[in-house]
Amino acid sequence: MKILKVETNKKKYIDLLLLADEEEKMIDKYLERGEMYILDDNGVKAECVVTDEGNGILEIKNIATLPNWHKQGYGKKLIEFIIKKYSKNYLVIQVGTGDSPTTIPFYEKCGFKKSHIIKDFFIKNYDKPIIENGVQLVDMIYLKKILKRGE
Incomplete structure (x- = not known):
């Protein structure tokens, strides 16, 4: 198993990206400014x-x-990799997600704690309703993990 940084042609992985973010226009807002990794x-x-x-x-x-x-x-391996790679340069790692019974516990198992909520995020920012486990996502739930510099 290896984790590789994707420097070019990030859209090659659009099918995988769309599993986590259902609208390509939303992915376009962060994909090029972000650093992308794949687990092979x-x-x-x-x-x-x-x-x-x-x-x-x-x-x-x-x-x-x-x-x-x-x-x-x-997923846990990727998060562990990201934390190890970036902990010297960042104070906090955060993630925003829908209020889902599958994703929130995943992040909590990875050491994240609920931080804040952006009301109606999914309604205001997505063209179509996003349904997960039979429930429409409405609010963005942010979770964060404090990183220690220098470790």
Whole structure:
């Protein structure tokens, strides 16, 4: 298993990116300014895009694992890699997600704690309703993890 940085042609992985963010126009807002990584384990299984949000904040904008490979630890491996790679240069890593019974516990298991909410984010920013596990996503839930500089 290896994690590789994608420097060019990030849209090559659009099908994987769309698993985590259902509208390409939203992906376009962060993809080129973000740093993208893929996890390859006899083929690409997962991806992650992170952005510098200023003031020592790194944000996970997109992280996805191919459905056939869920619950194999690939997402957690990517987060562990990102934390190790960026902890010397950032104070906080954050992620915004829908209020989903699958994603919130995943981030909490990775050491993130709920931080704040952006009301009606998914209604105001997406053309079509996003339904996850039979529930329409409305608010963006932010979770964060404090990173320690210099470790």
